[in-house]
Ligand SMILES: O=P(O)(O)OC[C@H]1O[C@H](OP(=O)(O)OP(=O)(O)O)[C@H](O)[C@@H]1O
């Protein structure tokens with residue numbers, strides 16, 4: 343599908359948190375900065391089908407809050423029933439929205455019920471960056487929204503159990519101003535032209551390492567004039583956490599070393615190096631992992647790898663950022679996370695930042711399956727797998 347879309351923002355949060363309000367404000371802030379932005383609700387598709395099936399008024403379901411509240415439980419049951427008979431329906435709804443607004447720069451989607459929208463949907467639009475922004479508001483605040491929080495409404499909202507939103511917006515203060523400020527600070531950088539500049543530095547090599555693969559030479563950025571400096575600056579500024587709270591920058595040989603070393607120096611944080619087994623002196627922690635997606639395609643070799651980290655390098659370390667050049671199948675990041683876990687560092691204290699992600703290989707879904715969904719994973723660029 344030919345598309346100009348660069349960014350899809352999926353807005354999640356509890357009932358009455360102000361998701362639609364935020365979506366509208368963020369869209370107009372991005373518009374003010376010349377990014378063609380559309381804010382749409384994925385539940386409108388279901389509302390239309392529900393209205394057709396039950397003879398209810400579609401316009402009132404969308405615009406009349408009390409009317410919508412009255413039908414909320416029945417609408418939810420209707421959607422659940424539909425999904426039971428057609429499990430692929432959420433993906434179909436997502437793709438139909440994207441197809442409608444494929445000529446925009448940014449699409450802001452509210453109303454999605456998926457637990458982990460980035461892990462579950464991003465592979466469907468592999469050239470577009472997809473992020474989840476969770477809107478959080480106190481119960482008091484949610485009660486002030488017209489037609490907002492009702493004690494009898496299922497209030498669980500999205501769970502933090504095995505997933506981590508890309509960003510969180512606290513919708514508690516001065517309404518429009520705070521939401522505008524959030525869009526300027528956190529969303530505008532995601533469509534900044536510097537990312538395109540970085541992407542232009544990635545050489546595409548057809549039929550490498552196998553016929554049919556378009557290899558993206560992400561590591562080659564560091565061989566371009568100013569490439570490493572640009573990439574380091576972007577990694578530093580795109581990190582959504584707080585650098586002073588990071589105890590160490592963790593990386594695995596070989597690709598990760600280049601970008602992690604430069605970033606660790608820039609952020610003034612110590613490095614922790616993971617190497618293939620047998621290279622680091624004892625005492626070490628060890629794990630066995632399958633090869634990365636791209637290494638599996640290289641000429642015959644073992645299908646497994648043993649990787650190690652020095653125990654001492656992680657002693658006293660509580661919170662880390664993992665840096666890698668690429669995330670594709672997630673095998674490498676999973677191996678790193680297993681080593682960190684052995685050292686007592688839980689997923690909730692790890693953030694991962696990669697230069698390029700290949701969502702078609704479903705790395706995020708794999709990490710969730712392995713129990714690492716709580717790790718906050720961010721990527722500067724995304725590439726399709728063609
Ligand atoms: O998500 P995955 O499928 O694991 O792919 C990502 C990994 O692939 C590459 O490493 P590779 O293992 O090929 O080794 P290298 O860095 O030594 O080239 C890259 O440096 C990442 O670490």
Ligand SMILES: Nc1ncnc2[nH]cnc12
Pocket residue numbers: 555556557558559560635636668670700703727
């Ligand atoms: N096409 C590709 N180029 C470089 N690294 C990759 N990892 C997975 N797919 C890749």
